[in-house]
Amino acid sequence: MNWRVWLLLLAMAAASALVFLHSPVPQSEAYHNFADHRTLLGIPNCLNVLSNVLFLVVGILGMKLVLRAGERRPVFADAREGWPYFVFFLAVALTGFGSAWYHLNPNDATLIWDRIPMAIGFLALVAALVAERINVRIGVSLVAPLAAMGVASVLYWSVTQAHGHGDLRPYALTEFGSLLVFLLLLALFPPRYTRGADFVVSLGIYALAKLFEAADRQIYSLGGIVSGHTLKHITAAISTYWILRMLKVRSLVRT
Secondary structure (H helix, E strand, O other), rough: OHHHHHHHHHHHHHHHHHHOOOOOOOOOOOOOOOOOOOEEEEEEHHHHHOOOHHHHHHHHHHHHHHHHOOOOOOOOOOHHHHHHHHHHHHHHHHHHHHHHHHOOOOOOOHHHHHHHHHHHHHHHHHHHHHHHHHHHHHHHHHHHHHHHHHHHHHHHHHHHOOOOOOOOOOHHHHHHHHHHHHHHHHHHHOOEEOOHHHHHHHHHHHHHHHHHOOOOHHHOOOOOOOOOHHHHHHHHHHHHHHHHHHHHHEOOOOO
């Protein structure tokens, strides 16, 4: 293995150690209390529910693009590279269902179905970048174990939460650790395709979505029109669309 791979593995080990050396992180009691509780069209928490349709649309379009890759123009130099992206877009579509189900009745039990597809999506995108920038076979082989790890992180939180000592550390490592690995993959390994900057743009849009989520009540207080959490859904869906757009327009790097 070259030094880039060793540096990536070292960063992953350090991040994991930092997370698990920290004391357990409980779920906030106020987590499910979103700013916008309005019932519209007979739908409770209406805008937080309906804004998830965007995830479903992007997910379906993404899966369709991957399945039809090569009909009009090559999207992948190696057809196997499409597998991690298919799982990513499938997870995005399932997030649309899971998050809508959760927001109809926000509680710990329904939150599981929101977080599981999100965890799978984060890690599938990591596998996609490994396939593109390190090794196709390794990246594709990582999809299933990484997806299982993401599911396990959510189930671990759920079990500990049910026993009164919820611990978000594994799930936090899944979400934020995957973003760290993603950035390192972009920085350390040369691209096979153009439009690599689109990954950074997508991450920037996702960071904006997290800011909207944190400012849920403050944004809703500005006239009571839309909440920060609804804007988070819209912005996060745009972040996933940016990946879809990138796949449509990129081409192989000419060396």
